[in-house]
Amino acid sequence: MEVPIIRICKISAFGILAVALAGSAAHAKRSSGAEGLNQYVEARLAESVDNPAVAAAIYADSLKSQPDNLLLAGKAYVKAIEAGKFDLAVKAVRSLDLRGQVEPEMPFLLFADAFARNDYKAAATASIELEALGNFAFLSPFLDAWIARATGESPLIGLAAAEKDKTAAYYHLEQFILQGLAGGNDLDIIPLLDKIVEANEARMGPVRIIAARHFLARKDTARAVALLKNERTGPEAKMLEDIRSGNIKKLAQKVNADIGLAFLFQRLSSDLRIQRADFLALIGAQAALRILPNNDYGHLVLGEAFSESQNGRAAKSEFKKISYDSAFSLLAISKEIASYAEENDYDGGQVRLNQIIDQDPETPQLQILLGQLLQMSGDHRSAADAFKRAISLAERRDFSDAVLANYWLSLGSAQEQAGLWPAGLESLKKANILQPDSASILNYLGYAQLERRENTASAMDAIRKAYKMRSSSPAITDSLGWAYFIVGEHEKAVNYLERARAGEPQDPTINEHLGDAYWTVGRKYEARYAWKSAKLFADAEDMQRLADKIDLGLRADLVSP
Template identity: 30%
Template sequence: MSGYSDRNRTDASAKKRNCSSCRLAAGLGMDKMPCMSQNSLLPDMRFPGFLSRAGNVPAMTPMRTTWRRGILLAASLLAGCAASGVGSGSSSGIGHLLHISSSAGAHQSAAEDASARAYGDFLAGRHAALQGAFNQAADSLLQAMKADPGNRDLVRQAFIACLMAGRPEAVNLARQLPENPAAQLVLANDSVRDGDWDAASQRYAGIGQNGLTQLLQPLFSAWTQAGADRINGALKTLLPHIQGGQLQGIYALHAALIADQAGRKQEAASFYDIAAHSLGAENLRLVRIMASWQTREGHPEAAIRLLNNLGSGGEVLGMAIPALIEASAKPVVPTPADGIAEAYLALAATLRQQPEGADASRLLLRMALDLRPDFTEAKLLSADILDADKHKQGALEQLSGIKDSDPLAPLAQVRRVVLLDETGHTDQALAILDKLSKQFPSFAFPLVLRGDILRNKQQFEAALNAYDKAIALLPHPQSHDWSVFYNRGVTLERLHQWPRAEADFQKALSLSPDQAAVLNYLGYSWTEQGMHLDRARQLIQRAVEIRPNDGAIIDSLGWVLLRQGDRRAAVRYLERAAELVPNDPTINGHLGDAYWETGRKLEARYQWQRALSLNPDPTERPRLESRLEQANQDADASTTKIAP
């Protein structure tokens, strides 16, 4: 089937959003920093779809889409639906963080008052920061500071670079920025590490009550009081926020953790119940905390049930469940310092779901890791943000810091697999999958992902071998397993094993009947072979109903209508498809065929020429060239015939 590699592609371009977050940049003292956030197209990472192996995966999808079928980003689940409104109002967004300023003042100072080398260091630091290489940026900016130590803007920028790189110099630089709220957070964290809870409380309180800090202040206040063993005051601080508001669940969870650490079990149980009802049972972070509570309270069966229910959402998380069960014997948040890190994570996960929230999330996650360097969920979320911002090496560095013994290590390993493949290290990616297959021999996912990688590399024989082994581990396939059969069907079709491919497509539909990708692929395949055209049209029409703005699927409908002789309708649908996906060679070629069939021969020749200019599939090119050559010959013959 020529040109079918893009048959299920849906072109989705990120639309620019107005930066609703920028108004609160001043809240962290970073309002001068240029906003470089990418408009990332991330799914809602709550259950069930994000955990399933059976996400809506195109036939030949980029690996970025593939891993989203099965990988749970644990931290992003913490906020859940409780934070649905955060970031959209005038007092809760935040942006323009983390990236080194190119303000005129910085340029003038570096250019006029510092040496040329210092200016070069400044430019190198700025470039490194824009690439997300904050450690390199810190080196360059600290070097530039030696030539211009009094430049406050340079100090501020070096501070941000050191902060984001996790460098100890951030603390000393923060002391030079008494008016900068982010610097005060760093100094407050430093007091927390030293166990100086009164100093930490004063630092946190001095940051103010604007925007993001307004959400964090109750948590900071409660945890610093808990650290000073003032439990009544800590719980009293949180109670008004637990009684209402969009972050009710987060505040209740932190009250529960404080009461739990203090051994006040009855109050802890009550607050845990409020948090569970507010955040939902599909929240990994909450389930981990609740499972630990149940185990430590003598109810290990309840803990196992909670975690197993969570693991039923997909095999990636399923691989982590045994280790999570074992880890539930210990508190998930054992100290007040860990509680403050948890507060940073909660708000980072909340903001990550908002437009332009990535920069604020990255800063908050850095604060969390500052207090708890082994905070796996913070590393996972940080890696996700770096990946979305195209900083794949930085994402890999975050993930490499997660130990193999960590309960969530399988999630990190699968993320590493995808990033390694995307950065050209496919052999390393496949080696990790081999290790996972040996470590979890009863789980199909490592084999499925291996098949996906090889299929995307067009190594179809090897991909088929991986899919066959994966499906052998699925004796009783569930609805979420449809994509495994679908992707094996695509692989079989590419290997010209149509009977087996057809059976897999039909199996996928039997598991999940309304998958537009499968409906379209099977319907289009039948159309190409000139078989079951009525049924093919029905399948494709159903796919169009599900995805009415998918150009590739609309093209399929036009194509089957043309094959059935309904030329006018075919032209209408194919023109619509070409509007939606103007640079698709297959669609333009089909539109040319439809124009030719309706006598619009000049337009047909134009469409075929355009299709050839769009780098069609090698198997598609000969047909297009033949059609165009014959059309040109016909045109020449017609011209000769009517010549005087």
């Protein structure tokens, strides 16, 4: 199911600053001008060096002495959210709300703060304000339903109202399930849980995990296992393994109003992040943790939101808060290490990952993660060693053929990139034996041989099969086009390579392949255009070859690898 587009006001969150600036002059007269200006300059300097936490602290101090200053309140609000300072954000929103300068998402904070304090009257007021402001009105019926649940009343009125709204309906099934579990209506909810198990959508993985934990707390281990049996996501597979290992007590947790409501905000945060509404995603994630502190999934969602907001330090901090007993621990570790990689801090990532591996040297997934990090750093030989260790550990644990096939594919790719050939070919063949209908494996197996101009016929067969399985993939379409180029069927090559470029117009490999094919069929102007496009995004090692083609045309020694 596709995530619905949530209507977001263009000036949401940041727009308050423009409004505040318009009214700041009058308020400045009430403050000690020089001191206030100095604090503002300090805060702006902190912002300029990408330190939202310091900026938020300065704005917080300034707001104490100038509570009527809308400029400071607006800046404090934004920087507090960016730095994860929820209390300061709530204070700033209250200041803005008193002066009629509230933005559509701000009632989220007031609602979460009130609900966490069991002030359901204030929470209901925030829900009404959220509905009145429009953008997130579809959530108000769900909020009202959780207030009803927390106060011992029926949530059905709120759930019924939500079902009528097109956007709210997207969240209705999972919210209905969580409401039922929170109300102890397990038998009524089981048929709905069976449906989401059968549908096996990755999106519903967290719901299945919450429900499984609930049934563990109800001493119904069989039901919990049935919910996770498909192992659709990594966290579900890990939790199922932990259950089978007898680690039930730490996993058991009954669903209550806090868990169900927090998940609503967590889900909203994830959907907003997908829509690149990073600031709003931060608000949703922080609201969820205010309602349900120290929740592993909540820390994961907030870490992801910080990561998308380019706050790697805060993201890593959130990921580290997730217990190793959690179903989400391996996913959190992978995202933490990805944060190091995004900062090109491969050494720091390896130090952190080796610390974790030292504590748990028998987990294959950690070795896979180490191999991936080493590959990104360019150390393909060491990556291959890590992948070998992962395969050995996974085979001892009787991992599925599908998982082992991916591990052998990783090993084959590392060996191939390290120049360990034909060992890489044997690993790729092993992956294909374990999972013969994988388009990714077939494509890599075929292309790696084509690059070396060996076993051309079988390599082409592998790529043709991959293309039949996934003709929509630009990478696989490029492989097939390049295969036709290598065997001399140049017009066919142009046909497929043009299709590949239509799917990935900025891909340097596709553009270089297409340029070579164009030149060979006499379309030399278009060839140089394609090579120039490839040069815009090419790696440094390919730059000179592309430059020579553009200047000299295609020669035998300049054909793409």
